[in-house]
Structures are given as structure tokens and as C-alpha cells.
Amino acid sequence: MPRYFFHTFNGLAHPDTEGTEFPGLEEARQEAVQTVGEIIQGNGVDSWMGSDWHMEVTDAAGQALFRLRFSLEELSRETS
Secondary structure (H helix, E strand, O other): OOEEEEEEEOOOEEOOOOOEEOOOHHHHHHHHHHHHHHHHHHHOHHHOEOOOEEEEEEEOOOOEEEEEEEOEOOOOOOOO
16 A cells, blocks of 8 residues: 655645555545644644645655645735
């Protein structure tokens, strides 16, 4: 079974040195989306506001397979 590595970046690199085995790329994508959701929930909006975060998923050879990007940018709203 292939091993996938889920590296996160938020201004600092947080490499996944262990990886996780999944039957295929689709399962790794599902895990990445779920994990990103957990990061957002666990850290709260203020901890990543204004910063571009991303998760890059690689195979065992270090080849990047896909990247998830997430950020929050507050836009000023005009009040009437």
C-alpha cells in the first residue's frame, strides 16, 4: 500500500516524517481535506488569519502530488 506524507506550511514548515498508508490517491485526498478541517477547527480562525497556509501531499519518493491552500482575509465592509 502506498505511503503519503502530509506536510503543512504556515510560515514555517511542519514536515510529516512518518506518513500514512492509503490504498490510493483518492483516499489520501479525503484524508488531507479532513485533516485541514481539523487544523482550522483546532487552531481557531485568529491563529491563521492573514497567513496563507497550505498542505502539500507527497509520495514516498518526495514527489508532490497535490496541494491544499487555505487562508482567511477580512475585507472591509462599508456600512450604509
